[in-house]
Amino acid sequence: MDNSSKVPQESGALEGVDARRTSVTAETLQGIDAPTQPRRGESAFDTEGIAAAAPPEEARVEVAGQWQLMWWKFRKHKLAVVGGVVTLLIYLVAVFADFLAPFPANATSTQHTYAPPQPLRFIERTAEGTRFRPHVYGYTTEIDPVALRRTFVVDESVTVPVGFFVRGAPYRLFGLIPMERRLIGPLEPGGTMYLLGADRLGRDVLSRIIYGSRISMSIGLVGVALSLFLGVLLGGLAGYYGGWVDNLQQRVGEFLESIPSIPLWMGLAAAIPLTIPPLQVYFLITVILSVIGWTGLARVVRGRFLSLKTEDFVTAARLDGMSDLRIVMRHMVPNFMSHIIAVVTLSIPGMILAETALSFLGIGLRAPIVSWGVLLQEAQNIRSVATAPWLLTPGIAVVVAVLSLNFLGDGLRDAADPYA
Known part of the structure; x- marks a missing residue:
């Protein structure tokens, strides 16, 4: 049999195999050059180590900062968003109280x-x-x-x-x-x-509630600001240095927490002379609430400092020759600033309720200062409430403000850990 006739056939078969191999190789290279979207449950990298393009949503999350992640998580908390809007409106009412109130607060x-x-x-x-x-x-x-x-x-x-x-x-x-x-x-x-x-006395209750929002809402901010300063300072010192500093701070905090709140407030408020001007009374009541309210935040800050002071970045900062104050303020505090914001937001309602309770009992703010607690003094008499039940409307303002701040604080607390 002539072998020359087999050569063209074999060469044709080999050419077909080469053509198929070439087409397969081209398709494979084309698939490598144009990466596909990974399916659910697959990694962003395939088994051959070739990076696959991530979806736009995942790409945004990967490059987003912590504050942006917090905002995305906060938006999903509907009650927190509503609470934030209501809280903002209340503070706007407090700022523009003169314009919004129909009459002066003490017009009789x-x-x-x-x-x-x-x-x-x-x-x-x-x-x-x-x-x-x-x-x-x-x-x-x-x-x-x-x-x-x-x-x-x-x-x-x-x-x-x-x-x-x-x-x-x-x-x-x-x-x-x-x-x-x-x-x-x-x-x-x-x-x-x-x-x-x-x-x-024939004074407009709506106007007095609007004016009272200034004192009641601002005393929460000022009081929490002072409590934040004391809590971060004392809790930070206790957690950073430890030893006798930690023991002293812990014992003082436990002593303050062991005293019943109402008798303590009454004793401190009774020390304020009646001849002191109303503005100074407001300042002293704020200081009293701040002195009592710093212990909870100090415990939180102390625990975070105990966990952070052994981290590598703190050790590197010490070896770099940074002072303790710079390490604390520049590197440690920003690591849990979001958590501090959440704690502060949840502390403001407590300050508002404390001022309302003190003023309602007559040992806090006094007339002519207008606050929600002072307005509720009018409702202490059962006869007055039976005659004019609308005197209880300042209590509704307190409930709305406290609930909105609590919802806002819950949302911020959940958003403080966006990686959860």
Whole structure:
């Protein structure tokens, strides 16, 4: 058999094999040059060590900083977002209290003692038809035949027009800018508008609640700021140096925590002379709350310092010749700053409740200072509450502020560890 006839056939077969190998190699190289997205459960690198492109979401997470990760996790906590918005609104009300309040905080009217609330209405019905006109109904006076005292009854036949951005009692915005415009108020001079009623001196309860937000919300911030300073300083010293410093700080903190809160507050508040001006009373009450409230934060800071002081970056900073203060403030504190923010946010409601309790018991802030606790003093008398239940509305403001701050603190506490 002629072997020459087999050569072309074999060469053709070999050419087919080479062509298939070439096509397979080209497809393989093409697949390597254009990496595919990894499937769920697979690593970002394949078994041959060739990097595969990550999805855009994973790529964003890999390059995001800690604060951005905290924000992403905080946004998923719906109650925390709502609490943050409400807290921001409350502080804005406190800042612009002069503009938002219809009347000055201490403006009295002896003719309207314990006047009931006048709901704000927007649609007025007249003989000509209905029209948009903000207004409240006026009062008529009646004599109670049993108690022989004057009572107010809302009279729908008397209409008091209400306007926005109306002229009112002059004030200084932020204590600097002289203004007369207020957000809402009666259009007629001397008109009555008590949206939440009046107290025993005929003062507008809504205006006093708005003004009271300044003291009640700011005392929480100032008190927590002082507690934060004491807690970070004393807890940091105890955790960083240890030894007798740690023992002294721990024993002092345990002693303060072992004393009942109410008797301690009463004893410290009783030491404030009655002749001290209201501004100094506010400062002293803030200091008292701060002296009592630093122990919890100090324990947290101490524990974090005990765990961080043995880390490699702290040892490297010591070998580099840095001072202890620079190591603490520059390297250690920023490592748990997010946790401190969460603890501080959760501590503000405690300060607000403490001030409210002290003022309600009469051993805290006193008139003419306007705070939510001072306003609740009006509700101590059962007879007053039965006559004017709207005097309890400052308590609603306290509940809303405390709940919003607690929700915000819970969200920040969860977001403080975005890698969990």
